[in-house]
Amino acid sequence: MEPKTTMEYNLCSLVVEPFHPDLIINVGEVTLGEHNRKKLEKTQRDQEKKRVQQAACALLNSGGGVIQITMTTEEVHQVELGLDLEGALRELIQSPDLQSFFETKQQRRFFYIFVKSWSSGPSSGDNSPKPRICSLSSNLYYRSGTSVLCMTSNFAFDTLKKKKMAAEGIMMNQSFPSKKKPQDEDPHPESHSPNQVFQTDRFEYGDILPFPESQYVEFKQFSTSNITRYLKNIIPEYISAFANAKGGYLFIGVDDKSKVLGCEKDNVDCNTLERIITESISKLPVVHFCSTQPLVDYETRIAKVFHKETLHGYLCMIQVKPFCCAVFSQDPSSWMVKGNGFCSLTPSEWVDMMMDTNPELSEDFESQLNISQGPPNCKPVYSKKGLEHKKNLQQRLFSVQPDYLQYTPEPLWKELCSEHEGLQELMNNQIFPLSQGVLILSRSWAVDLKLQEKQGVLCDALLIAQNSPPILYTILGEQVADGWSYCTQTAFTLKQKLVNMGGYTGKLFVMPKLLLLHPESNAQSLRVLSSVINYPKSYNLEDIQQMEALLQSLVVVLLSFRSFLSDQLGCEFLNLLTVEQYEVLSKNLRKHRELFIHGLPGTGKTIIALNIIEKIRNVFRCEPKNILYVCENKPLRNFVGKKGICRAETRKTFMADNYKDIQHIIMDEAQNFRDEDGDWFEKAKAITQSEKDSPGILWIFLDYFQTSHTMQSGLPCLSAQNSREELTKVVRNSDEIAKLLQGELDRVKRYPPNNIPPGSLDMLLKANWCSGVKGTLRTENNLSWQQTVSYVEERCKTLFKRGYSPKDVAVLLNTSEDAESYRKSLLRALRKINVVQVSDASDLQSDHIVLDSVRRFSGLERPIVFGILPEKTTILGNLLVCLISRANKQLYILWYLKF
Template sequence: MERHYSRLVVESSYSDLVINVGRVTLGESNRKRLQKVQREKEKMKVSQAACALLNSGGGVIQLEMANNDENLVEMGLDLEEALRTLILFSNLQAFFETKQQGSCYYIFVKSWSSDTLLENTSVKPRICSLSSSLYCRSGTSVFLMDSGKAFHFLKTKKTNAKRTSGKEPFGEIFKVIHPDLRDVDPTYCVFKKDHFEHGEVMPFPESQFIEFKQFATKHIEKYTKDTILEYIPAFANTEGGYLVIGVDDKSRKVLGCAKENVDRDSLKKKIEEAIQKLSCVHFCQSQCQIDFTVKILDVLAKGELYGYACVIGVKRFCGAVFSGVPSSWMVKGNDVCSLTTEEWLSMMMDTDPDLTELCKDFESQLSLSNSPPQSRPVYSKKGLEHKKELQQLLFPVTSEGLKYTPESLQEELFSQNEGLKELMKRQIDRVSQGILILSTSWAVDLNLEEKQGVICDALLIAQNKPPILYTILREQDAEGRSYCTRTAFALKQKLVNVGGYTGNLCITTKVLHLSPESSAQSSAGSGSVIDYPSSYHLADIQQMEALLQSLVIVLLGFRSLLSDQLGCEVLNLLTAKQYKIFSKNLRKSKELFIHGLPGSGKTIMAIKIMEKIRNTFHCETNEILYICENQPLRNFIRSKNICQAVTRKSFMKHDFSYIQHIIIDEAQNFRTEDGDWYRKAKTITQRDVDCPRILWIFLDYFQTSHVEHIGLPVLSAQYPREKLTRVVRNAGQIAGYVQYILQKVRKNPPCNIPHEPLKMCLEAKWARDVQGTLNIKNLTLNAIVMHVADTCKLLFERGYSPKDVAVLVSTTKDVEKYRQKLLQAMRNKGIECLTNDSDVGGDHMVLDSVRRFSGLERSIVFGIHPSTVEPAISYNILVCLASRANQQLHILWQCDV
């Protein structure tokens, strides 16, 4: 579908979305004097800009006043009415405020959010539209649905998609003939005819199912096409009906169109083409087309052919029929552009995913039902910190004045930058209540590139002020202001569109610098300043905390693996400990060992850190190297396109001297059979003392799957070191089993791992209230494969997908041992979805070894006879197996009988 771009200008020198609509006449009396064409043109510009901002997180419409009024003026009733229509006649001040500054007039637009709309109604569309292009029939009238009615209509159509269509109008056209009514139904009798008499009166009036229209005196085919674009969709979207062209709607007389003015065959062809080009959306699997019939009837005058009349019959459509592309706008990059029909429908009908079965162990942190149009649903595992708890842990607001956070960074910055403390104190000396959030780079925190010369950024969230972003430079820099503005812009957009903040929001900016003599100086933040209304100030603790909870989602949110399972974008949240590690100053934490318990999110952390490395050090993806032991995990990371990913064997075989930064995952399974991998990695990342390079190593000794030398330095040399003890993956019953096996490993560790880090399991925290399944059985080989096939069949019938399931065996040799029997058992149940490719992105069940599946996860895991020839690591193998399962774990031991 073709996209249309507006001529409106998106200004780039502000920390907010600002759309310049050019010259507009303001004031009711001034606008009444405008010619209609000019008035409508100006109204359309303002409406498009307002619609785009409502759908894009809010912002400001900038108008240049065409009239030279020195006194304050109002917008004008027609402009106000256009804005009210956009927000479904809600309170105008709920979404718009205005301010006149000299010759400029500003309309401040808050992001659309359905929770502000009509609190006592269920009609809450996700986006705003100038026109839905959806018509419906009501009595003898046709109405264009506003976005609220369109949302209700589409929702009802979707719900009823599998139901049979209701009452159909009578008539031979539809092949729905009721013999007992033929003699008494005048509609049937009339439309059964093949001609009309000129001047004959129709024996029935217009109704829900009948519309009379005359032919136009000029441009007959164009008028007919325009009439079809309105009435045929209206009938199709309601109960079906007839459009009769050539009948006066008041007198009901047949007038027709003179034969000299129209070609019969051409008219029919144009009508059919117009209907066939109508855009249809289906909510069922039939993908049927509009069911219609066009009948051209002769109109006779005294037995002679005078002209023609047209009868178009259309059935009720199972989905929705659009008269054209809906008129809805968004800001994309620097353009104001229209949504295609597909985009509009997707956003209008966007709902939270159904987590009834698949994800019942998650709870909602941000729902689409009351969030801005571009927000995505956010979930966290039950039992973990809620966004409110995370906010109070990480960004607390107290009644005891201003708080700096994180305190460790504050001490580091103040001790290393003389004059910085005094500079910040002068800026915020009068702040009575709030929080100052420090960062070495707020740009990097927002997934933007770091700027050289920035000492730090600081975000002030304080009462009776708008949020303020400070950028402190080592020295004056012409690019400092644009950096601060870009960062504030990104922060504002993410707080609304990712964090789901629904209040009035702007981020003001201020750039500060320390002079070479270390005396503190400051300068204004942006060359372009808009004076926002006082409603954009944070009025109290409740508003500050609501904004900070949106900030938690922005900073701690990451794309969940549930996204692939559910087919829509879903976010999860880091734990407080994960975030504290992730937010470390990478220039001060060049090497780090992260010991994490099974299911504590080490691989997610590795992915997040690599994204941060790329923005902090301005490096290309091919300069970041991710190393793991097994190919399936390597392939999973490769699919993210954030780095190079190789196995340990490949790392030892090839030259990686061009690599800048290295992340090592699942290091407990590394070996030294191909050489000293740790020394090689350290040599690469420490070859230039003056250039900071990252070497972070993630490991879990509990999941060590061999008894050979690992190659890690001794524990005392693994410094600095962090621990992840919060288990976020496994359901309660599975977590309890993992904890039991962890104690077995701690008491009977293999000889190649140190005892000290195994005490971590005593600090473990588990999400106990997440329900799951733990099933341990002793079965024969044949019974095992039958149990897997039967259970999978039942799971798939309940709505689970093959990509939710992994079947894990002891070794790669065992894969082939069980493969054929499993395939046959599955086929007997009508299941054809088993593979030995451990691609978690594939739509299939995985059959692989426990070792090769290390670092990956599935909702449901079958572990078949997870034994090992090395008794010393038997419990480690069980830990690795059990920790792969999110919801269901089936351990099936093979017995001889």
């Protein structure tokens, strides 16, 4: 094992321990037991409490884990934490019920606090909702009567939400500025008197100010011990409180009876006071929701205080204006584990996590994971309406049967047992006497979790069983270097993803076990931890309900991918693969180096292509420069290229250049390839098979039904495509569009063009159409060219009033030449509704209407599509299929008369 490294931080000596299957924070030596802690000096007691509190907060926010304490005294009997430490943990979770998040155990000289992940949903015994993240203090202050109070996390959320909405409202109305800014208004009548006093530059010692303390006025006396420290302590809280509300005045040198006392001149001078105030306010952290991002607006006056015509001292007066967004007194007291490090959250990070909400999607999507109930780091997960819920997916993939332990997937289990003699006996011995649950086999759980594959690992198996924690077995054929590191890292990643991606809110630990398989005899265990942390029994899965909840989180981990809509909506969320898509992605790449994937329109071929690229990188340990993605049109090439996961080229460029660094090739939308520049298939084969002992991957995605030309494609004939998979579950289109698509596909089947192999038509018999999403379908015939322009303009005007935007719309024509001819007329019409830009599909993510040809938009999609076609069109059936399948929600087909 590699030597341990540590990362220490200024606030306290906290160490994130590496090489463990769980997050372990070592807080060093701490005195435990109420009797022992009472003997400590207050400073030491507070420091120890702070270390434990910070570690607990970091683990709560990071998926849970273990706090490791080295006890300062040898204890024969079990000891308790101590009342102050228990109080610190209760303060952190704002609940008397420690058991809901913390459990403790003493092992020899070590004391462990087991920490469950924080979650915003109600926990056992507590039905109240919680903030998105756990914090000791927000350090956002507000004014309540004459008091300054720190906002609770829930109160901070409400305040920040209102400020964000106000800032967004201001930004929307920036083109219509009012004559008088809101902060210049006088919301409180009594503010006139403070303002008049604020303009005064001379006072007599003992003067009584003509107003008392109020919501907008605070009096403070000078400290006689350390003025500098005193000012630095009070200024951040009061400036934050006034700025976050409606503003106010801070008078320093006045007692609570409104009597002016000032600060004696011998203790401080005017320049020092000015400097301290300026420095203190300039250091206040601020977070903006607005675009202008102003600084804290304040004004300072230092007035002289006389006593019988003799200068006695000074009175500090600070006027604070209302702040547009949020002013903190200091960084929030909230911590996380990041990588191998322990750190405090910045105000921006804290606000982002606190304000993170589920995106507002249309009714076409169904929530699979709602972050308002989940751990701090999880992202919302949605699926298209009509697709299977994660509970149904779990039942299909990883069902749990009463009094039965299932090995799944069964074909892989049989394949592994036939390849490795003794594996079945090994696993049966390991699992005995557990009898209910599921053992999930994989050739590499690391690859499934998007980690790199480890050479020498025969397979991994995840056991989810009753009366046991989840166990991850790694089986080796022979001893390999860093085998234990691989095993623990995979178990660690799985645990973190089950919580932070899958949204699991129960107590969780994944136990790693490394096994060596001996073909001659049996199996032996390679390694047992020398210092095993024994987790409490509450970390065992108690019943079917707990197992299924964990397995549903596993479904999210394995089947989720970043939604293409994330960039458009400006917030990250995930979608789920279908079982059919997942099964294609789960294929053994070493056994399926060449594969043809035939997919009906809208079955998610490009989604699988992007995901398989990531899997190739992890299985073969290669870089993006070693993988080539090839398609026919530039817009799709640009869309994939911007993801930075591989090199992306068009087929034409592929045929013109050399690719000495390329090992693996993915071909997408290959039905639209042509052989006019040479045999692209043979070139791809030559590149991927250049290393005969270890050929690369060549996967080709195609859909004959969307062929957009009549030339030779260069694809091998259907009978020569020996290794082939089919995607038949159509998930993209609304019901009305899907029905039209079905009709056109049936028509193509009845009257197949020459460029569709007859054998491929059988796919239609297996077609499975996802339903449940209502949409719009309109067809208009015999229009003039100008009438189509007017139709698009009027429809877009209506759609934009309903909340759609230009980035939701694509206008597609038969050819690129037609699209270019249409551009000026369309743009002239759209300017009437304030649309000033249309562009081709090369930059799909920009906020503009796409205007391009059907062919160049192949492989892409938008919610709303206008198809503008001449009455007589070559390869009509294929072109219509391609056009129809591009629209998710609404489709308008406009037939114009071409003279």
